[in-house]
Amino acid sequence: MCVFSQVEEGGKASLLQHPLQLGDEVVIINDVELSGWRQEAISLVKGSYKTLRLTVRR
Template sequence: MEKNGSGFSTVTQRGRLIYVEARLQGGAPWGFTLKGGLEHGEALIISKVEEGGKAGLLQHPLQPGDQVVNINEVELSGFRQEAISLVKGSYKTLRLTVCR
């Protein structure tokens, strides 16, 4: 687990799936955009990672197409609005687990 000014991340492989746990620090903006969600009949994924943003500066950066599984240790139901509320409610630290 390596640290930098924006946070740190770890990678775990479970079977054929790779899980990235990212801890972003310092407050919003976090540097990524979400799309999809159950309300659209799609998986909740990261659609964009801002160049130079916190999500892109991690040792294991978040990537477009990563499926969001967990935010701040809350298992997601898959609805985008729920995820946005959890992200917006993160004051200093945002913990994300994604699956790729």
């Protein structure tokens, strides 16, 4: 499980139509469903080029 423990105030995540919040759980990154490993999430984010699409669960 990959859960946000910090959201930078004034950063891109806080400027979204539905801003990310502490405790939001990332379940899909760029159409790839996460199996629960933090390293997997980091790899997918780093592998993103121009667009990063996240699906989160509150």
